[in-house]
Amino acid sequence: MTLVLAMLLDAAMGEPKWLWSRFPHPAILMGRVIGWADDRFNRGDQRRANGILTMTGLAIGALALGWLLSLFGPVVEIVIAAILFAQRSLVEHVKAVGNALRLSVGDGRMSVAMIVGRDTSEMDAPAVSRAAIESAAENFSDGVIAPIFWFALLGLPGLLLYKITNTADSMIGYRTPRHKDFGWAAARFDDLLNLIPARLTALLIALPHRVLRDWPATVRDARRHRSPNAGWPEAAMARAIDVALAGPRSYGGEMRDFPFVHPEGRDDIGPDDIDAATRVLWTAWSIALALAFAASLL
Template sequence: MDFLFEYFSCTALALLSALLLDRWLGEPQSWHPLIWFGNWASRWRNAWQLHPTAPKTLQRLHGVGVWSVAVLPWVALLVLLLWLLPSWLEWLVGTVILYFTIGWQSLREHAIAIAKPLHAQDLPQARAAVGRIVSRDTSALDETQIAKASMESVLENGSDAIFAPIFWFLLLGPAGALLYRLSNTLDAMWGYKTPELLHFGWCAARMDDVLNYLPARLTVLTYALFGNTKRALWCAWHQGRGWKSPNAGPVMAAGAGALQVSLSGAATYFGELQVRPTLGKGPEPKVNDLDQAVRLVDKGVYLWALLILVLL
């Protein structure tokens, strides 16, 4: 019992410390371990990725192998480090790992960088800012489309960049948070249905789907608590399940429903126009709704921190 009390106390302390550190310092500007990891993974991809005309199964096997070599050694190294370190240092390692695997303040800063020029009617600056956080073409977006793209990214990344790493940290400790973040990074790099990545990136995309499944459902409930609860849950269930992503769909639908706006619709990705089903229920969003989306994520973080403090 003493061991469990010490473990949970250490976990709660590390988590709250990491949240405070992230909110205070934000994301490192000059260097981030994930940049180095991305370069590391890209070298393995360049060495082992097959031509898109190779057999599908063989491409997928190479993708599984590269994913494993890129991710698993670092997780194993962290597990070994935690095993060797004295217990009183575990909270410090946990704090540092979680600080580098969450992106709460970074998400807020990106959203604010879009909202400020939108409030000032500076559409070129707002387009440039939203282009830094979405993969769609932003060169011709109007005010409503910018607000819509920004809100979709804020709501989705509330789950991906904040709640999911916290979830895996609570479940598996620092190694769980690291496993999730590295896997999510590879999905962001390789999880696209382009000819080059459709099969090679299959493993990265599926692993991210698996690791995000439970955190995404908890995020749906979190968003629903701080808005129109009935509409948020209805949208997540009836609209989110049919989305191209099994996790992003329910999360964005719940957030849109909670804020009583409509998201999604037509958008251009890699030169191809995609008409996506509507998420949410209400008018199309404006810049003030983007502000509300940031507040929705903030409230969710505060709730999770409070529950962790009380329960652990």
Template sequence: MSFGVALAALAIEAGAGYPDSLFERIGHPVTWLGGLIAGLDARLNRDSESFALRRAKGAGALILLAAIALPAGVAIERLSSALPLGALLLALLSSSLIAQRSLYAHVAAVARGLSRSLDEGRREVGKIVGRDVALLDEAGVARAAIESLAENFSDGVVAPVLFLAVFGLPGALLYKAINTADSMIGHKSDRHLAFGWAAARADDLLNLIPARLAAALIVAAASAVPGGSARAALGAALADAAKHASPNAGWPEAAMAGALGLALGGPRAYHGAMLAGATLGDGRRDAGPADIFRALTIYKGALAVLWLVTLVGAAASVS
């Protein structure tokens, strides 16, 4: 168990994030993984080959990715354990896999931009979602930001913290590798339906527990927000999560919808094509910057509960 390292990593990331100057010089673990995934995709995923062969190659690429991520995590852990202040070094390195600070900053930027103009809101939300933002009105921008906040709370914060706490850096690095692969090749486009199948299924499996834990944390935090409702958050999660196309994303998104009294999800446009989507929550569709800020308040409360759970785990592991 590495709850102490996870707690320290949370604190480091909250305080410093991942410095822009460091990113400009050496990149980020996600960009390193992304470069490897892009290379495997370009080399192995050939349109001329059969669906079955492309799916097998995608599975092989995922196994190769895991075979790099796991030993790298083990090597870093062993090296850190042999150094003075090695636990602190390990926490510092692990903090790069958590996105609590950057997630807040990006979503807050949408709220501030939308407060000034619709165009600024669209521009900021376009940095964190893949849908066609030019078609979004003010309510659509606000809902997109809140949906992204809820889903990425699970994928970018809860899941890496959970894997780090339970399985150490090797587990967290493996999770991040598979999650990055899913975000890059795990969608149902003509090019990636076969090649990305293994990445999508593996990501679904790894996020089964984190997504539900994220929803529970949102429910726990909902009562701390003016007008928020823990009961409605829980009710929406139980009633609507399964309607989402993803077996996991619906949990935190539905919980957030219920907590805020909103109806999230629904139809959205990607690359000029309108895709149907389930509605999560039975509240109002109209939303604005104030609702994004309310969602961020719930997010901070959910983070506080996550920190508390991690602290309890750290205390229990040394007792």
């Protein structure tokens, strides 16, 4: 029942500005620790070894802190878990892109730039919409279902282990000259921890939207994605609302020719499709909540 209450608290409260304008969010604190480790240990000729040791230290620290906090009882567990789940805040950020796009393409570009890492200055309305929907699907896996999965499996230690790993991957898990070696362990461990949750997310999206009948095609598109995990929720989302996602996009001024996900879907998409994606997120979340409640009764 702890998990159910944490999910409900997150859905009700989200990320209240009055709280996080006064205190640093735990994700910010995790980022500061990882940033310090990057500055301190990402040097020398043994950067991959340093990165492995750093990720090992972060993992052990997260497990120990989670165990310590769990000693304070279920109320503390519920509050911390609710803070680290991200369902309501994810939906709010994605819906904000749709609302901005209804004002103008420029407003949509500025809004989507807050949640994606690709270049946005030349995006048209469909490109803005695709970026928002892809972010919704991928972050539903990374920010909602994966934390729920690891909390359900290992309690607060599992949740903090996942969050520190996912945060490390988002900061240092890039194939850049600076991080391709030092961030290797963070990226690979994040891939491992998301292996089951990403596929579970795809199933949660697929079940109520009759996507299972196209499951072989969903699997095919998921496996074409550059990430071993992100393609699964994106492929399921594309078919759930019948839109074409992914495709060519620009990073750092360089256009990259990524394949489309569900290329048979509609490509002239807009803010109404962003709204449809947020409804899919709530439906899938509701199924996850029902499963958590059923598990608590057992």
